[in-house]
Amino acid sequence: MRPSTLRVPTAVLLAAAAIAAAGPRAAADVSDELMPRPSTQVAPPDLAAIWDDPGFRRSFIGGYGINPEVEPRVTPDDLALLELVRQLMPDELPAAERLLRESVRPDASAVLDLTLGGILFQQEKLDDALARYRDAVAKFPSFRRAYRSIGLICVRKNMLEDAIAAFNRMIELGGADAYSYGLLGFCHSSRQDYQPAEAAYRNALLLQPENVEWRLGLTRSVFKQGKYEDAASLLDVLITAFPDKADFWLLQAHTYLGLKEPMKAAVNLEALDGIGKSTVDSLFTLGDIYVAESLPDRAASAYARAVAKDPGQSPGRSIRAAEMLASRGGSAQAAELLQDVREQWGDTLPDGDKRRVLKLQARLAMAGGATDGAAVRILEEVIELDPLDGEALMLLGQHHQRGGRPDEAILFYERAARIDAFAANAKVRIAQVYVSQERFSDALPLLRDAQAVRPREDVARYLEQVERASKAKR
16 A cells, blocks of 8 residues: 555654754764664564565466567467367466476477466466476567566576576566566675665565565665665655554664664664663664764663663673763763662673673772772772783783872883783883883883883874973972
8 A cells, every 4th residue: 555644653753852852963973883783673574475465466366378479379279289288277277287298399389388387377386387388488489478487487596697597688678577677686686785675675675665575675675785865765655655664763863873873873773762672772873873873861861761772782782871971971870870780780790791780880989089099999890800901901000000009009000011912001101100200210211111012192202301300300
């Protein structure tokens, strides 16, 4: 049916209003990691839906007739035989098959081979049917209905190259129809060749504008080419016709992200949650968008919904979300999310995730100006779990350095310097402590070692400053 104007669910309107209330913001350059996962993307057109379509069945059965302008001649005897076959169809296909098998000869009309192929096709004898259709085009090379049937069977058998060749030949002979164009688009799309797929689907949709499979195939083809505006427009029609179809909301959100319009994507994802069809992935994506748009409260809400959505999910993604919030100025919201993590997983957290939680707690405590040793106790717990956790050692060193305890800071930095991944940064930190004590000659070799391990412009400039200070002190 032709898509009608449907009432948009109240949840969708509420989601749009809530996001609009946040006020205008410049669209952030949202990275690919914010995109919905591939598993949420709309699937290619459904071949089963095409085979079962009544219009397709009528067009196939109607293909038993004869078009004398472009098709092989038939003798009066052949016509009489075809009339007998017609009387046996569709209720007595095996009898019709036996009659034709007895009558088809090398010098018989190609129409008989075509008709036998159709009867075999209807009985799902695809290999035999394909052989008969190939016999038909061998006898009559411009037999376009036979090429159409070859294309249909090759699609069913996933013989995509053969199907494309058959449909192309049919089109060259002037026999294109919506189904042939649509299945040609399907073949090209399955081969990830989206430009000819787009052209084929556009022709199919022109001939059958009400066919959802062709519109879906065209949407997928333009999306895969990065034509996000076209995809968004096509999805408007699909969403209007099918407002409860989660895949359409998700794919349009993905197109808005491709257009660098993350808040429009957020409207879609909120709407999806409003109709009760959000997923863990969609809610984490929504939270990531809000983080990028500097909306920590909304991000925390989306992440909390994602955590609650599936108690069996891995905690790693929730911890990553808390780390993102903390890095973008959402310390309070990060702390709330960590509380959700603790309530959800408790003592079942794997050691690696537990260390991440503890380190983030320590950073949040230090950022909040904690002076009661809370951060130190948390980090010491991390070190108990893993004495070679370089990040925890560095954080402890920074804590003591800021607290005016240089000896303790150097002790932790030296332990971190024995770990390759932290050696350069740890040596720079030790050098900074020495510089604060005007021990320039002790700082210089550490800075040179750090530069040898990992050259950095800021460290190079600092090294020059320390060298000048060392010379001035002599």
